[in-house]
Amino acid sequence: MNYDLDSAVKKIPNFPKEGILFYDITGILMKPEAFDHVINKMVELYKDKNLTSIACVESRGFIFGAPLAKELGLPIVLVRKAGKLPGDIYKRSYKLEYGEAVIEVQKSDINSGDKVLLVDDLLATGGTLQAATHMFHEAGAQVTDIFAVIGLPFLNFKEKFKGIKVTTLIDYHDEEI
Amino acid sequence: MNYDLDSAVKKIPNFPKEGILFYDITGILMKPEAFDHVINKMVELYKDKNLTSIACVESRGFIFGAPLAKELGLPIVLVRKAGKLPGDIYKRSYKLEYGEAVIEVQKSDINSGDKVLLVDDLLATGGTLQAATHMFHEAGAQVTDIFAVIGLPFLNFKEKFKGIKVTTLIDYHDEEI
Numbered sequence: 347m348n349y350d351l352d353s354a355v356k357k358i359p360n361f362p363k364e365g366i367l368f369y370d371i372t373g374i375l376m377k378p379e380a381f382d383h384v385i386n387k388m389v390e391l392y393k394d395k396n397l398t399s400i401a402c403v404e405s406r407g408f409i410f411g412a413p414l415a416k417e418l419g420l421p422i423v424l425v426r427k428a429g430k431l432p433g434d435i436y437k438r439s440y441k442l443e444y445g446e447a448v449i450e451v452q453k454s455d456i457n458s459g460d461k462v463l464l465v466d467d468l469l470a471t472g473g474t475l476q477a478a479t480h481m482f483h484e485a486g487a488q489v490t491d492i493f494a495v496i497g498l499p500f501l502n503f504k505e506k507f508k509g510i511k512v513t514t515l516i517d518y519h520d521e522e523i
Numbered sequence: 524m525n526y527d528l529d530s531a532v533k534k535i536p537n538f539p540k541e542g543i544l545f546y547d548i549t550g551i552l553m554k555p556e557a558f559d560h561v562i563n564k565m566v567e568l569y570k571d572k573n574l575t576s577i578a579c580v581e582s583r584g585f586i587f588g589a590p591l592a593k594e595l596g597l598p599i600v601l602v603r604k605a606g607k608l609p610g611d612i613y614k615r616s617y618k619l620e621y622g623e624a625v626i627e628v629q630k631s632d633i634n635s636g637d638k639v640l641l642v643d644d645l646l647a648t649g650g651t652l653q654a655a656t657h658m659f660h661e662a663g664a665q666v667t668d669i670f671a672v673i674g675l676p677f678l679n680f681k682e683k684f685k686g687i688k689v690t691t692l693i694d695y696h697d698e699e700i
Contacts, residue, residue: 375592375600375601376631376632382593382596385593399553405581408586416555422552429539431549432533432535
């Protein structure tokens with residue numbers, strides 16, 4: 347099952363701001379064979395891991411996490427930005443380059459003892475997924491695996507996830523344009 | 524293929540503000556058999572329609588549109604809020620109760636002659652999907668179908684989509700709590 351995923355990833359200079367090279371997954375979404383490749387790889391990776399739920403990080407994580415959850419017959423947990431989820435919620439704030447962000451999960455979506463896979467499209471500094479991991483741990487669940495289609499290892503996300511199996515399908519090493 | 528979808532929809536009073544009854548699809552996401560039911564219904568509805576792409580509206584539309592696109596082997600087009608998409612974009616503003624919102628699509632994701640299905644989780648006033656429809660039409664594509672899991676027909680979305688086949692799986696008629 348080889349597929350040239352790199353050819354489907356668009357590289358956009360100076361987005362969202364000057365000097366940043368943006369890796370755009372919409373090229374994967376527009377090529378059904380590329381999207382199929384990604385989801386099939388995910389199924390292969392996670393079908394025998396005894397996971398109890400797939401946690402999808404807003405909003406591009408939804409695109410990859412939902413089809414996987416359907417294939418595996420597992421519940422979908424939404425990890426959302428502040429103010430989007432109704433009912434009783436867990437929340438966790440984390441630092442951004444400038445300021446702070448908050449993520450939330452509904453309390454009814456996490457059970458003690460859960461074994462959770464976190465899904466996002468791209469792993470850069472890993473700040474959001476680290477906050478999500480802490481949130482699940484506080485609720486008595488375990489994040490056993492993290493998946494992102496693209497990884498930017500020069501931003502050192504790996505050191506944030508000791509003891510968790512982190513998988514990316516393609517890594518880029520360009521720090522700047 | 525009968526399934527009591529209503530039992531999976533959580534009804535949350537006073538969210539996102541006082542006096543509003545919020546229909547929460549996370550209950551569907553947490554029940555694999557409910558999510559399966561929705562996606563299978565969508566496949567049945569759209570497999571023989573000769574669609575060329577599935578346009579998913581940020582962000583809950585991604586959850587239902589992406590698995591459908593995988594099943595049908597069709598490209599996924601992201602309809603996003605302002606500032607999220609890189610590259611050349613179409614944009615369209617539309618009125619909210621207070622103020623204005625903007626949606627965007629990458630130009631490379633729409634081809635003249637496309638037959639597009641728009642997917643979202645819930646149809647209320649239909650303002651966002653109407654703006655998306657206009658945006659696709661301006662680009663020479665045709666929105667032939669609109670799908671949402673939940674419809675709130677008392678907010679009169681149907682009158683905005685003359686000539687387009689609009690399908691919802693479950694309708695609610697409660698205007699207030």
